[in-house]
Amino acid sequence: MKVLLTGANGQLGRCFQDIVPNEWQLIAADHDVLDITNTEHVESFVKQYQPDVIVNAAAYTAVDKAESEAVIARKINAQGPYNLAVAANKNNARFYHISTDYVFDGEKTKPYLTTDQTNPLGVYGKTKLQGEQLCLKVNPNVTIIRTAWVFSQYGNNFVKTMLRLAKERSELKIVNDQIGCPTYAGDLAYCIIQLIKQNNIPGIYHYCGDEVMSWFDFAKLIISKAYELNMIPKLPKLSALSSYEYPALVKRPAYSVLDKKISVTIIIYQVNWIIR
């Protein structure tokens, strides 16, 4: 099987490369090799390599910065996936695209189903939702996997920030009223590989880590583990903040736990596609 991976240098991209089955032929394209916003290049690249599967791990993921860079965020999170979905469709490739829990507003108190109403609070979530919608519109064979709170040994993420701050500061103030599920990018990569192997039904899926917690709980876990492993010399004081007290450019969902059960959205979208 020939797999084209875009955004190969991101957290998910690098974890995917670490565990991709040996028998698969992987074309790992980072931003320099394939800019997913370049429609013509995406088209010619996919035509040239003829992958059986395309996995899009490329994204604009700077949630706060997106507020002032809406045009570029939209290009990468909506136009880019659209380009890939079109190219995949033309070349008979299965397309796997990754989306986010931030397509929801966080008003629910029970895990979000794939059928739940979306209502993103900020530019990042809005552009990711546009990406989902565009892909579903042009490609009946797209699989969209929404995930949350991604961390890994690669790139920048909450775990790395906490480890750095724990070394630099004696006290850390962390938000305690946003609840979600930290997701290891390697587990997400494994989930995608399993879906590809199983030749899953296209549609929307949810995948995230099993533990439900606040950013404060997550920080506590990271720091206590790091101390246990002698990665930090002393335990900093951890103080809980409310979202109102924490300076952020954009509101985040208060609750964005994803329900991982497969839902009928898949069938609904297929029916819509057939009707159109």
Ligand SMILES: NC(=O)c1ccc[n+]([C@@H]2O[C@H](COP(=O)([O-])OP(=O)(O)OC[C@H]3O[C@@H](n4cnc5c(N)ncnc54)[C@H](OP(=O)(O)O)[C@@H]3O)[C@@H](O)[C@H]2O)c1
């Ligand atoms: N990180 C999270 O907490 C989180 C939460 C929920 C969902 N997600 C979703 O999970 C997926 C993977 O996220 P991640 O954390 O692995 O992201 P990441 O580490 O930020 O990696 C994104 C990658 O995309 C590349 N990229 C940006 N613009 C591109 C373009 N125009 N063409 C090609 N590549 C481009 C970046 O390369 P450069 O750096 O060179 O530009 C980077 O290597 C994304 O769809 C994201 O929206 C992430």
